[in-house]
Amino acid sequence: MNLNELIASCKKNDRHSQSELFSRYKDVLYLTSLKYCRNEVEAEDNLHDAFVTIFENIKKFNGKGSFEGWMKRITINKAIDKYKEKKPINIAINNDILEDTNVDWDEETISLDTILMCIQELPDQYRLIFNLYQLDDYSHKEIATMLGISEGTSRSNFHRAKLALKETISVEMANPKKII
Numbered sequence: 001m002n003l004n005e006l007i008a009s010c011k012k013n014d015r016h017s018q019s020e021l022f023s024r025y026k027d028v029l030y031l032t033s034l035k036y037c038r039n040e041v042e043a044e045d046n047l048h049d050a051f052v053t054i055f056e057n058i059k060k061f062n063g064k065g066s067f068e069g070w071m072k073r074i075t076i077n078k079a080i081d082k083y084k085e086k087k088p089i090n091i092a093i094n095n096d097i098l099e100d101t102n103v104d105w106d107e108e109t110i111s112l113d114t115i116l117m118c119i120q121e122l123p124d125q126y127r128l129i130f131n132l133y134q135l136d137d138y139s140h141k142e143i144a145t146m147l148g149i150s151e152g153t154s155r156s157n158f159h160r161a162k163l164a165l166k167e168t169i170s171v172e173m174a175n176p177k178k179i180i
Contacts, residue, residue, distance in 0.1 A: 003067060010058050018055055025068065026051075029075045035131045036079035038120055046082065050075040076136065080146055083124055110173060118168040126161035133158050 001009070001020065009017030029050060033043035053074050061070055119127060128147065132138040133154070138146070140154040147154070 004063075007058065007061065007063075007067060010055065013055075021054075022051060025071060028068065029071060032072050032075045033079060034116065035119065035135060036076060036083075036128060038124070038127075042082075046075065046079050049082075050078045053078060076132075080128065083128055084148070110169065114172055115169070118165055118172060121168055122161055122164055126157055126164060129154055129157045130161035130165065 001017070006017055006021055006024075010021055026047065030043060030047050033046040033050065034040070037043040037046050050071070054071055057074070061067060119130065122130060125147070129143055132143045132146070133140065140151045140158070143149075143154045144151045149157075
């Protein structure tokens with residue numbers, strides 16, 4: 001069944017088609033969730049909630065744009081909604097730290113899993129802003145609107161996220177954990 005047929009069947013609440021859609025996209029949406037969630041359990045919960053919303057709203061998908069992109073946006077928004085429910089404390093802006101912070105490491109000596117683990121260890125607001133800006137190409141203006149913060153706070157938190165990530169990766173590189 002091609003994607004358009006699958007979407008049409010899902011719009012009719014066909015359980016077999018919904019199961020097939022889930023099977024096709026669960027891995028890519030799980031990875032999206034993992035970028036925004038603190039750990040695997042939160043990512044699994046987010047994935048579940050995202051698919052519930054996808055199936056509830058699939059009738060609204062009009063075929064314009066990428067279906068996978070539409071589902072990723074729902075998945076990201078679910079993670080942001082959970083973050084907002086926690087009522088985070090905004091971190092104050094300190095303009096003195098806005099110097100350039102290039103993160104330099106040899107891409108061949110650090111695994112993607114290690115980088116993901118380091119990103120997951122960032123404080124919630126840093127992690128969200130880092131992922132939205134660096135990995136998903138949102139502007140600071142869009143991030144500010146999504147999270148209900150100022151653009152300056154978004155920029156400052158992105159900068160601080162890079163510093164924290166650089167430090168965490170440096171520590172990881174100096175003390176790699178052995179898998180048994």
